[in-house]
Amino acid sequence: MVVYSGALIGFMGWGVWAHHMFASGLGPIADSVFGATTMMIAIPTGVKIFNWLATMWGGQVRFTTAMLFAMGFIAMFVIGGLSGVMHSSPPADLQQTDTYFVVxxxxxxxxxxxxxxxxxxxxxxxxxxxxxxxxxxxxxLHFWLMFIGMNLAFFPMHFIGLLGMPRRIYTYRPELGVETMNLISTIGAHVIAVALLFFIYNVWRSWRRGEVAGNDPWGGAMLEWTIPSPPPDYNFTVIPEVVSRLPRWSVTHMKAIPEVPPQPIHVPGGSYWPLVAALGIIGMATGAVAHTLWIVLASGAVLIFSIYRWAFEPFEV
Ligand SMILES: [Cu+2]
Incomplete structure (x- = not known):
């Protein structure tokens, strides 16, 4: 059901985006179609949200930063989804669409x-x-600042929009009564910026002298956690046989992955021929745009030549 829902959302996505454009005068038929899809897309999205919630319900939740962001995502996405369903009514949407509500x-x-x-x-x-x-x-610190900052920045915009402030415009009359809320929005935007500074500092610091992770810092269930961090170029010397959905947890649940001792492996050395091949493609496109046949042909020759060189390159031991 979750996979079908993902596929359905991807497919229906082609038919909801115009709910942000009802004020552009699409006409009643387009408005109705996009309105109906906007209503329907809430169904597979609801399936996904209940799936995420139920996954946490049955699990032992550890409040790591990654988990906090994942949970923050669900909560905020639900709010965005609820205001999204409001767009499925064209007359209501017509009021919201060119205002800060849609922002x-x-x-x-x-x-x-x-x-x-x-x-x-x-x-x-x-x-x-x-x-x-x-x-x-x-x-x-990054998570909480960003979470608070985004709500300060974006939640007041619902009211600012419904009070009549048009989107893409930063000036407004004082009589509109949105000054305080716009100030709160601005403060929130700066809080987000500060949160991102903490993130950038964290990446810069941890990359050089963060805690060493080992193969599996989280107790993960999937195969990527069985190999060193960072993984070698070839990932596995022997392709592991997977016998359960959660191969690393299967020791207690199901059959464990059989331990295969690493074996010597031949990996092709670095090659610059793929880059030359890519340049050939760029040359062909440029020649076609410029309506110049000889550039297309010459670049095509470069492409074919470099693919051959690439294919016949000897393995480096
Ligand atoms: Cu939307």
Whole structure:
């Protein structure tokens, strides 16, 4: 169900975006179609949200920075989803769409949703990528400042928009009564900026002298946690046979992964021919745009030549 929901959201996504553009005069048919899809996309999204909640319900939640970002993502994305469903009614949407209300909505979806999800991923996989853990204290400071900052910045925009302040415009008359709320928004934006400074400092510091991560700092269930951090170029010398959905946890639940001793492996050395091949493609595109046949042909020759050189390059031992 979760996979189907993901696929459905991806597919329906082609048919909801215009709910941000109803004021552009699409006409009643387009408005109705995009309004109906906006209503329907709430169903698979709801499936996903209940799945995430139920996953936590059945688990032992550890409040690491990565987890805090993941949970913050769910909460903020739900708020963005609720204001999103409000767009499915074209007459209501017509009022909201060219105001700060829609700015609030899209930031709860994209900042509260996507950006917090990205940060959850960065905190979770940074030790696998670099071999060192990000500092948790700085990480939590980053999370809370960003979480508070984003709500200060974006929540008042719902009211600012409904009171009539148009989007993409930063000036307004004092009679509109949105001065205090705009000030709160501005303060929130600066809090987000400060939060990001803590993040940048954390990455800079932890990359050089953070806590050494080892293979598996989190007690992860998946195969990437069985190999060193950072992983060798070839990942595994012997492709492991996976017999359960959670291979590293299977010791207690199901059959364990059989331990295969590492074996010698041949890895192709670094080659610059792929880069030359890519330049050939760029040359072909440039020649086509410039309507110059000989550039296309010459670049095509470069492409084919470098693919052959690349393919026949000897292995370095
Ligand atoms: Cu939207």
């Amino acid at each position: 609030a909505h899209i930031h709860y979806v994209l900042f509260g949703g996507a950006i917090q999800g990205l940060f959850a991923g960065i905190y979770y996989w940074f030790p696998k990528m670099t071999g060192r853990l990000l500092n948790e204290k700085l990480g939590k």
